Amino acid sequence: MTTPADAPITMLAVGVQRAVIASVEDGEAAGRVETAADADAALATLVDRRPDCVLVGVPLPEDATTTFIERVRTQHSTLPVIGVVSEPSESVVQELLAAGVTEYVDTSGEQPPTSVLLNRIENAVAADRAQRVAAQQEQTLKHFFEESPLGAVQWDESFRFERINKRAEAMLGYTEAELTGESWERIVAEEDREHVGAAVENLLSADGGVHVVNKNVHKDGEVRIYKWHNRAVTNPDGTVQSIFSKFHDVTESIERKSELEKNETIIEALTDGIYVLDADGRFTFVNDEFVELVGYDRETIIGSTPSLLKDAEAIERAEQHLGRLLSSEGPETVTFEVPIQRADGETILCEDQMAVLPYDGEEFVGSVGTLRDITEQRQREHRFQALIEETNDIISVVDTDGRFQYQSPSIERILGHSPADTIGELAWEYIHPDDRDGVKTAFTSWVTTDQTSLESIEYRARHADGSWRWMEASGRAHTETPGVSGYLINSREITARKERQQQLALFDRVLRHNLRNDMNVIRGSADTIQETGSGDVAWLAGKIQKMCNKLLATTEKQREITQLLREPPTQSEIDLQTILHEVQSRLQSTHPEATIRVDCETPVRLQVGDKFVYALEELITNAIIHNDGDDPSVTVTVEQTAEQVRITVADNGPRISEMERDVIQHPENRSPLYHGSGLGLWLVKLIVSRSGGTVQFVETDEDGNTIAVSLPHPAA
Template sequence: MSEAKVQSETVELIEVLHVEDESDFADLTATFLEREDDQFTVETATTADDGLERIDDRRPDCVVSDYNMPGMNGLEFLQTVRERYPDLPFILFTGKGSEAIASDAISAGVTDYLQKGSGTEQYELLANRIRNSVRARRRAQQVDRQRQLARLTEFAGNTGGWELDRKSGTVLLTAGSRRIIGRPDQAEIPLEEAIALFHPDDRVDIRHTLTRAFETGEELHNTWRLQPRDGDERLIEMTITPVVESGGRVTKLRGAGHDITDRKERRQELEKYETIIEALTDAVYVLDKEGRFTFVSDELVELVGYDRETILGSTPSLIKDEDGVKRAEHHLGRLLSSDGPQTVKFEVTIQPCDGASIACEDNMGVLPYEGDEFDGSVGTLRDITGCKERAWELERQNARLEEYASIVSHELRNPLMTAQGRLELAQADCDSPHLDEVGDAVDRCQALIDDLLALAQSGNAVGTAEPVTLSELAEECWQTTPSADATLAVETDQTISSDRSRLQQLFENLFRNAVNHGGGEVTVTVGEIADGFYVADDGAGIPDEERDNIFEAGYSTADDGTGFGLAIVKEIVEAHGWEIRVTDSESGGARFEITGVEVTD
């Protein structure tokens, strides 16, 4: 194998433009070169003008040119090429040899000079000269690129640096830029390919900005959306600096791109939280890990009466009583425990700068942190003084109502008992249907007194919650329900947390309601649902148009009903913090679902 063939294995594809007015000789030269080295591809042009057009359209790796050509000769062609492409390898391959031509060619910047001759040795020599010229240029380009990258990296630092050459239209990329666009091995790309990496809506603005920088020499700034082939869209803040030659012409643009995606997202997140804080009517505070205020909202400053400078850097003992400080420390320990809650809510007493103490609800959580390094806490204070006063007033009203209800109940029961006794005596003396109706009226008055007293008491807060097994309590309540031939079916073994006596009232009223409206042979079912239980029957059901009214006090569709039973049920449900809804049972009867229940098993 010839030396040329061995060398060709290490040389990349070489594109040669041969400018020769004699087409037969041009074809012969192309044949010899491509046969000599299969990495050669040879194109021919018959005139220098045609050759210039080819070079402008697609720049070759090397130009081989004759000297004697019509119009522009080889030397003039060389001079024109040098003006446009100073480093393009150019070999003058001519049959007209003279020292004068050689000297002029060297002065014009010819890469090599070779006379035509007969025999294959001359083509082997030409091939070798072409290879050496291209190899030398590529080495020089590599060195120059490294120097450019070094200057560019120095200019851009660790950001996404790039340099756009105006003449070539190629963009040189630093390692930072290649990392951002996901092309670690591509140091240089065409301008249009670089622009295509950005969002379609930004591309026109990019071109306009680059044109403006070339024309005006201004340093420009803009922000565009980068869409690399691999990865999510990134927001790039770009600074473009023109490189101006001595004549004042901008030949290159250097850019430094900063990925500000995370910064913008953090800013947007911060703005969102600032908006939330501004919208809050509660007082907001932040404590550092030492327990000192680092942030307080305007509402907190207004609440406590101290100026902001006094509060910041102080501990909560400035505004909280001793018990409130201890309570906060206790709940902070809960928050920091491995199985603790995310937030806690508790009552504290705030001692303002001036004036009476303020009852507040403190809603506290810890700031996000990694590892074992606690970073502080955050919380809100809500003034609940008015709420507590209203609660106290409501408790007093409820106590008075219960007292009045008890008095009225007691005062009514005595004359009713007297009436009941006299009625029994009258029935023993004579038989009259009117007396039976009087007896029904007396019984209804007794039932009304019982329900009114229960309704007055049901508004109170529930007592101590305890585990209650639904099946046992339902069976117990059924025994006290006048049920005739009705049947109870218990389909749950749930244990829930509730006030047992109030839950007993609830079952008794729902059972009585089912029997009164469903008939003597009705089947009443107690079952469980996801977060509670239900009581259903297979009676006639409750029409849709009546369901909004059945929980109102005094509303009843039964002739002998008091209309207070379901109102009592609703009061008991709400006192527990539960919810109740009425729907159809599977058999078409009524089904009461109680949800929001704490199930303990």
């Protein structure tokens, strides 16, 4: 339990002159002073109870001062200890500071420096109490999620359920297991999904809070109105890592809520506070933002020292940074974090950026700086750290040599290794020897160049049981997580996926090999029958030959589709006019019986996926080879608008069957009884979709077929 900030101060004194103790007890903010006969008695008292402050007379008998202070620190590491020095010297002060004394006061004069001692006591105790309050608050926050009286939800970066508390389970009717991995749409009434979807987009695109009131559907079908308070947590590069939501039932008060919403205001972040200190360390200027930040009026601030806002430790740290600025090798500016005690008693964490005022000669004239409240920022970082600790992937931080600096707890569940055992180890030691060089090369290239991220790589990682697991890893730009700095690696186990891919690849090879061999045997037999037979027998043998050729062509098309699906899509820029004329020339030479026209008068620059040229060639070739007329004709027309480029391929051949048209028009209608081949059209549709385009049949009054390929215009 923490002590209130305004509670009387309790002190334990050992070896302190009676006059000094009396002056402390008579002070305005004084509390109760308990005296101990000697150091051992004082230590025994500290075992039973912890005072707010320890006053130790210096020197104690038998040179026991530093030993006593060190033993106090062993029992209470943060307890304020103030040395009351009757015979000051530089060596004595150094020994006190080395032993861990919080402050010291010189009492060698005729009169005890009561005001100085009281000020030191008050500042030290106030800082200690504030730190203990902060520690208690931090512990309280850890229990917030589970013990919140409101429903609480943690979403992943795709706004799918990751975690809910017991209150949320009761309000929604679902267990956490039932909702994990489900979209937000699962619980939102259909009529409210549009405006909830807009709020989701806002949360996924920027760091901040969004409040939403919408209808939610309980598992049993009951509709209730909940108010949601949502906040996104981002990583250092600005991408959303997770979203936290709290919600409560406002069904009965929705009418009042509308009126209250009119009066809500958004508190915008203030600009930085600016201050100027003179050579004596006194404020000579502060702007309005600084005044509002610290809560004191300008008249109180001007002329005072930073001790108005900072404790002794913070002041000492600032003086050390100022010393760096004044040194010949020092930087032009320094930035550091400092706790600021506002006029209302609240302690906030600020970022202080300080520089020295320009001056001529060697006489220092003062310093200038800015003060920014980063309390919320640090809280977000702590929340982000909590997300890393709870992720289902393995989150690692490595240094430039590839040694682990941080490992998320999930590594023990996924790979069986204790996170602590991996710290300081080289990442390569956990990677399969066959994959090691490739991973090291990719990592080295990432950390030694200007790349902002590590592209996805696959490798095998060693499990604690000696087996190997397939992993997929990607890296983000250099990060500084609280207490850890390095390169952030996100690893996900893909063993099951790799095994499926390998099985499918094997099945694909075996199937194509066996089918091709068997078809060649059948075709060879049909050739023999056709050569030796006559009449219907020869005719049927010829039909078998054609069917074999068709099936073999289908397997080849299947191979091309499989190959395309295995490869990740890539984009490149082409000149459509040039490409079309090249395709026209190439196909005209292989199909001299056909007429191929291209109507594209001006150059058209397009950003398309790989194999796009193949798709164009496939459309034109199909139009020619499936035309049984004497004069097959194909016309390719290109039209542009501000939004899209449209490529139309029209032929004069027989109409493509409705079953084959469904490959493009209605792919969702295909059932287990679907018998269409249409692999060529399917391949065209797949390639075009990878370029962000669409393929569709165009109904016209003319004979033949017209197929339109529409692509987004790069300038749109």
